[in-house]
Amino acid sequence: MEPKLQRLLETIRRLLRRGATQNISRLLGKIHPADIAHLYRYLDPKEQQELFNLIREPEVAGEVLAELDHAFSARLLEQLTGVQISIILQNMPYDDAADIVQNLPEDLAAEVLNLMKDEDSEEIEGLLQYEEDSAGGIMSTEIFSLREDLTVKEAIGSIQKADDVEMVFYLYVTDEHNHLVGVLSLRQLLTVSPATVLRDVMIRDVISVRTDMDQEEVARVVEKYNILAVPVVDESNKLMGLITVDDVIDVIREEATEDIYKMAGANEEELLLGNQAFKIARLRLPWLITNLFGGVATGYLMWLFKVTIKDVIALISFIPVITGMGGNVGGQSATIVVRGFATGKIDMTTLRKVLFKEMRVGMIMGVVCGLTVGLVAWGWHHNPYLGMVVGLAMTVAMSVAATMGVLAPTFFKKIGVDPAIAATPFVQTANDITGILIYFATATMFIQYLK
Amino acid sequence: MEPKLQRLLETIRRLLRRGATQNISRLLGKIHPADIAHLYRYLDPKEQQELFNLIREPEVAGEVLAELDHAFSARLLEQLTGVQISIILQNMPYDDAADIVQNLPEDLAAEVLNLMKDEDSEEIEGLLQYEEDSAGGIMSTEIFSLREDLTVKEAIGSIQKADDVEMVFYLYVTDEHNHLVGVLSLRQLLTVSPATVLRDVMIRDVISVRTDMDQEEVARVVEKYNILAVPVVDESNKLMGLITVDDVIDVIREEATEDIYKMAGANEEELLLGNQAFKIARLRLPWLITNLFGGVATGYLMWLFKVTIKDVIALISFIPVITGMGGNVGGQSATIVVRGFATGKIDMTTLRKVLFKEMRVGMIMGVVCGLTVGLVAWGWHHNPYLGMVVGLAMTVAMSVAATMGVLAPTFFKKIGVDPAIAATPFVQTANDITGILIYFATATMFIQYLK
Incomplete structure (x- = not known):
């Protein structure tokens, strides 16, 4: 355990014992969510719940949950009201939110989905259709794509306006029916003349995976071609989502642990x-x-x-x-x-x-x-x-x-x-x-x- | 095995038997280097060497070698002349080239380094100083960075001029002594006014790793913070290189395999x-x-x-x-x-x-x-x-x-x-x-x- 985290853990434990909730909330606002999630390994169940309830910003709560195991996250949320849960989930990427909803008790899940904005609940319900271990189950749907008939200038304009999309570094290009037809890097956009039409500069040979591909297979594709993200398409090549390499890392770790456990007759659950x-x-x-x-x-x-x-x-x-x-x-x-x-x-x-x-x-x-x-x-x-x-x-x-x-x-x-x-x-x-x-x-x- | 690769394998085998070297060379020019590397699993040693010698472009040869195990790549190269080897290695990223040089017989390695442009051999020799399993040993040194006193307009200009750098998506910002002081995304650059100085828009809290950090530790950092690349700095915080997440994936796979093998008393070598x-x-x-x-x-x-x-x-x-x-x-x-x-x-x-x-x-x-x-x-x-x-x-x-x-x-x-x-x-x-x-x-x- 890093000394920095060790000190943090001790401080938080002390504050929890003293009931200094104000101080904890303030402290949690200053820590990287990944570090908060890391602390959870060392806390007992009571402390875990208390600490979670003291996170003030729903964005931070969402980021912490996204780092934790989904079943565990669902259990932390169960203690809150439906309204609180729906606010936190709406502050998370849809794929993580969907995984957590899947782990909530059925009634609560239905209530939470009802309380959300239609736009959000529809996205999440869409994701719930896919098998958990398939490309569809792990993809993010907040994907940024550009129509092939745009000019470079228009494309840059829409990048400037876009927000709340997962890291943009490959730009996927689609035709008028949202079929995936090409890919571009952001840097490429900057090196051609503004009047160029995307269709004429994009790379047509895009590596993509189908929504129903097994996640291990997806990991192997990403690994083989050394790409940072892979677009996910349906059976008619319509662009449905994006899997970034950080999700792939989780898959690789999980699958390795699963295999190691299984060979010893233990179980990753x-x-x-x-x-x-x-x-x-x-x-x-x-x-x-x-x-x-x-x-x-x-x-x-x-x-x-x-x-x-x-x-x-x-x-x-x-x-x-x-x-x-x-x-x-x-x-x-x-x-x-x-x-x-x-x-x-x-x-x-x-x-x-x-x-x-x-x-x-x-x-x-x-x-x-x-x-x-x-x-x-x-x-x-x-x-x-x-x-x-x-x-x-x-x-x-x-x-x-x-x-x-x-x-x-x-x-x-x-x-x-x-x-x-x-x-x-x-x-x-x-x-x-x-x-x-x-x-x-x-x-x-x-x-x-x-x- | 995918049907596409299966057919490719059969075609190549048939052409090899017939000695149709021209046709093979032409075919190899059209296949993704990762796929060529994949075929190597199914070929016997003689076929492997023959096929490698038929790759015409040094860039493709380099990309194939980068996908294969480094010790194995070194063995494939040993059959060539020093001049040929040095040309291929100069067409590869320095980190991969260094790993291969390390696996060449000492005399040949020295000869090859001698034949390279000074610029290239110095970079490679610099990398050879680091432990193979450390951040320094796996980092790429072709890193693109910007001085903090540049304006956004100047920054975009230098991105347009830059080439041959590993995928640009995080832009690292340094002070006049090449100390790492901040980070920016390419998209951020497009959303602020061209006259802004980088110092005023960059994020100052950069996650970085030290050159001597163990590669497993590096993998854990990248994984924990879900980042796509991590800059590598020396003990005085000077920017030395970059580790991208695709290298991290290799580390995670390797370490998992190593542990699984070890627990059964086998050896990943x-x-x-x-x-x-x-x-x-x-x-x-x-x-x-x-x-x-x-x-x-x-x-x-x-x-x-x-x-x-x-x-x-x-x-x-x-x-x-x-x-x-x-x-x-x-x-x-x-x-x-x-x-x-x-x-x-x-x-x-x-x-x-x-x-x-x-x-x-x-x-x-x-x-x-x-x-x-x-x-x-x-x-x-x-x-x-x-x-x-x-x-x-x-x-x-x-x-x-x-x-x-x-x-x-x-x-x-x-x-x-x-x-x-x-x-x-x-x-x-x-x-x-x-x-x-x-x-x-x-x-x-x-x-x-x-x-």
Whole structure:
């Protein structure tokens, strides 16, 4: 935490305790809204609500809300009256306002929309039609565009008059039916003669996305072409909105966090639950219970080999290392494939290469780890055959695990199940089972040398 | 893969096989450089080099290289003569050129810098001074700034004359010593009278970063304030360069991939190694071998309980589930903490809350899973005491695992070791060991009821 913020936090806490509401309001007027939002991480729920109620200007309140999670923002607003809420939301960009309205209780949302100016509520209701994770769901509709038959002079005139539009740096050009036909930079306008018609100077090859494109896909387009904003069009190429790169950054962060959480069987919705342990546990349990039955299945397999184990009790010393290493290697391969799918670096065309690479890598690592653990087993239990059995089982188990690590997420992707969440329990259980099978099958085969 | 790219790929492959170099060159002139770079994922090394050599315009070659990984770009260039390389690099932004020069063999780098215009090589050598992961290392130095004593009219004049600068949308204002003193948007310039002096209209409160700031920190600043670019200053506030949000996106993606890979014990450098299985295996092995010895240690512990196991062989059926579930729960908590550290959502101030939350969550999940597996054990082996022992051990092991999952990454962060890489093997081994200890200690205690 930065020292500046630390001091601010302490001041605000002190003032809250003293009930010095006037001073807090004055202080909040002087802080960047992003910094106010940042402080929310460190406040408890009561302080969060109190602080929010003390923000005087609706613009600042709106900016703070836009920085916070939308579900959380909705909860902060619920404490206010419908009129207050509608004023704050009308001071926010429509896309953020729509996301918050979506998270309000239905009655309250309807009331708030009713209280707004028709113009505002219509825009917001329009945005509510789109899927939350689609280009339409994250676009801003306050977009500045110019007709292609304007002259440069007229264009500059309308830029001077325009206000309240999201940062203007690309100027989108449309035809008379509002179809997107070109793009210009503001700087370009300044470098041609004032009488030029936009149609003659604009760049016709505009990169755009459709309203129904998935937000991850949008992020990839923006990233690939290194653009600062991408216009959003409907199926007939009508200009509907704009997605700026700061929204794209949020998408990239969110999706990365989501994938990381999912691979561990956690859930990014937890972030909204604060310290509600029961709700968090409920989110994580289905994944854990799946793993639990995988573990029981592995145990059942071991039980089938109980005679072998009773005969050669030394075999138990290598159960954890064989199942553990299979899980690790499988996890590595699965991670590479899942992340590759997410970033677009791996697709079905390049998958075969990845599979063969991971198989080779798994085999090489399997030989190294097999030799290592084999020598350990030989030295420890003074039996070269035990070393051989353990080493061989480890090598085979690791090679199989690497293969499985590629195949399982691919399979889940093909059948339309998110590989990030399904891969781990499946890979782990499959690897435990094959590891144990290979280990005890080899051991049973060589049983006379092990006793 | 998009159908358009798919067709392009097939065409290029066909033309390469036919040796129709003329046609390829012509085709490459018509494709967006980002698309050419995209094709590289699907080509084999020989095709990659051939295709690169067929790009005629040095600008296009430069743009393609800027989209590819820098180490990979350097390898593509190595095949050319020093003169050719220097021409291409001089057609790229200095920051990308510097990153590539850094990856060239030392002799070749020196030769190339020698062949460049002094102006260019000085800029590049200046950039080479900065750490690769710092603001200085990723900033672009082609920055457009205006003196504070200019009038708006003069400012617009110099914008019209300027070319070859990175997208202009924020105009940075400096004093006579090149200190950053303000910022303006291009649109603002158009809305005030031409005679106004910049000093009187600029915004004085500019968000900037220092050249030595870590790139992750830079990403967080840009993200927090939703800005499209951030100026970079030296310790005396002199304007040195600019970081645009598209560079920030690369940083965020890279860091997320790096963390995801590290947590699985893989390495993001693998991405540069293509299919070189031996080198990849060497990168992953140290982490695996650490885990291997963790597994052997767990096995040694089990060996100590061999009498108990021989007495009650049914106990073996629950070894995989107890160690596995501890690892899973510990992994969940560790993932949340490691990701929280990375995104800045968790810091030492909020850690205590996270710890208590994870402990409560772990306990709740431990009770649920303990009951489940306890009932399974009872039903399977027809012994309620076995059910009790297994269930109890599971509950305790999972609670401990969740606690460990928070403490281990915190400990590693405190002593300056990357928690992403260190947490997993440590958490896993610690959990296996405590799981086994708790399980067999409970079992030994109740041994007379289990037989």
